[in-house]
Amino acid sequence: MVHPRVLRALTTPLIGHMDPAFLGVMNDIQALLRAVFQTTNRFTIAVSGTGSAGMEASIVNLVEPGDAVIVGINGVFGTRWATTVERCGGTAIRVEAPWGEPIDPEAIEQALRRSGPVKALAIVQAETSTGAWQPLEPIASLCRTHDMLFLVDAVTSLGGAPVEIDRWGIDVCYSGTQKCLSCPPGLAPFTLSDRALAAIKARRSPCQSWYFDMALIADYWAEGSRAYHHTAPISMLYALREALRLVDEEGLPARFARHQLNHDAMIAGLSELGLFPLPSKSHRLPMLICVTVPPHIPEAEIRTSLLSTYGIEIGGGLGPLKGKVWRIGLMGESSTEAHVLTLLNALEELFIRHGWCSTPGVALQAAARVYSRTAS
Numbered sequence: 001m002v003h004p005r006v007l008r009a010l011t012t013p014l015i016g017h018m019d020p021a022f023l024g025v026m027n028d029i030q031a032l033l034r035a036v037f038q039t040t041n042r043f044t045i046a047v048s049g050t051g052s053a054g055m056e057a058s059i060v061n062l063v064e065p066g067d068a069v070i071v072g073i074n075g076v077f078g079t080r081w082a083t084t085v086e087r088c089g090g091t092a093i094r095v096e097a098p099w100g101e102p103i104d105p106e107a108i109e110q111a112l113r114r115s116g117p118v119k120a121l122a123i124v125q126a127e128t129s130t131g132a133w134q135p136l137e138p139i140a141s142l143c144r145t146h147d148m149l150f151l152v153d154a155v156t157s158l159g160g161a162p163v164e165i166d167r168w169g170i171d172v173c174y175s176g177t178q179k180c181l182s183c184p185p186g187l188a189p190f191t192l193s194d195r196a197l198a199a200i201k202a203r204r205s206p207c208q209s210w211y212f213d214m215a216l217i218a219d220y221w222a223e224g225s226r227a228y229h230h231t232a233p234i235s236m237l238y239a240l241r242e243a244l245r246l247v248d249e250e251g252l253p254a255r256f257a258r259h260q261l262n263h264d265a266m267i268a269g270l271s272e273l274g275l276f277p278l279p280s281k282s283h284r285l286p287m288l289i290c291v292t293v294p295p296h297i298p299e300a301e302i303r304t305s306l307l308s309t310y311g312i313e314i315g316g317g318l319g320p321l322k323g324k325v326w327r328i329g330l331m332g333e334s335s336t337e338a339h340v341l342t343l344l345n346a347l348e349e350l351f352i353r354h355g356w357c358s359t360p361g362v363a364l365q366a367a368a369r370v371y372s373r374t375a376s
């Protein structure tokens with residue numbers, strides 16, 4: 001869901017992308033993005049395109065033919081990232097974990113012992129396809145010890161859980177606007193450390209993408225130069241500024257706590273219906289709950305009923321999890337007590353009708369207990 005203030009911002013009358021007033025909008029976005037990324041990185045911008053544009057930009061700028069990159073793979077998005085590395089002529093060293101589990105730092109060390117020099121390590125913080133949370137601190141220290149650039153996909157996490165660029169020494173990080181930032185899809189927040197900028201400067205060959213060449217785009221975003229590169233998506237930038245203002249007004253700690261509370265309440269309710277999260281307790285995303293659907297439940301049919309009868313859309317499984325899990329997003333504006341209780345009520349009713357649940361109210365009561373515990 002998108003806040004009405006963001007929808008209204010989308011309708012702001014258009015001005016030129018070199019208009020001094022618009023350059024002010026860009027400055028605001030950069031400052032607000034630095035706050036949400038918890039960084040002082042000068043190079044913090046919004047790339048034109050969805051989250052995958054951020055992914056593509058991270059690789060085309062930092063990876064040259066022949067470079068080796070370790071990519072953590074435990075779901076759809078790590079897999080996509082590895083293929084991007086290969087399309088750029090790099091070597092993707094795949095370090096895998098079962099879907100639903102985080103990447104084990106020990107497995108990365110093993111891969112490093114077997115390989116030659118590795119330029120970068122790429123890892124997804126919040127795997128939206130499995131609901132698995134990747135702790136980044138142990139990986140950050142590996143990157144420092146082995147002098148690898150540290151690339152992080154924070155598409156689903158940014159604005160819903162801590163993404164601490166400076167504290168964790170992350171060199172390249174991107175996100176998307178339509179997940180926990182609650183803005184329409186179309187921009188990819190993107191930040192580069194000085195180390196990443198130096199690596200871009202030291203390239204042997206020009207960036208293979210003209211559109212995503214950060215050395216060129218830097219001149220448009222940098223105060224003082226503002227050279228035309230491509231026409232900025234003006235309306236989307238208006239919307240992003242407003243969405244980031246809303247994040248700022250709520251404050252990061254309060255926002256993270258809200259995501260966690262609604263997550264806890266949803267899990268308490270789902271568990272009463274026999275729906276248990278795929279990832280272990282210590283590795284669950286606050287903003288996306290992935291539960292295993294028991295084999296006797298026709299999962300696609302239930303999702304269709306939820307949408308047609310209750311107007312609620314939840315996600316099915318991707319890849320090997322297709323038909324086996326539900327993925328329930330509680331992101332940004334959508335992470336509310338009302339949404340939790342509405343979905344639990346709808347599921348309870350459908351489960352009772354099919355005879356999979358015999359005690360009306362169990363799921364709602366379990367969720368309500370979580371909320372009252374926090375209120376008291």
Ligand SMILES: *Cc1c(COP(=O)(O)O)cnc(C)c1O
Binds near residue numbers: 050052055128129154
């Ligand atoms: C959604 C998502 C992407 C891709 O973003 P698009 O906006 O769909 O291009 C990349 N990585 C993760 C972890 C995502 O959840």
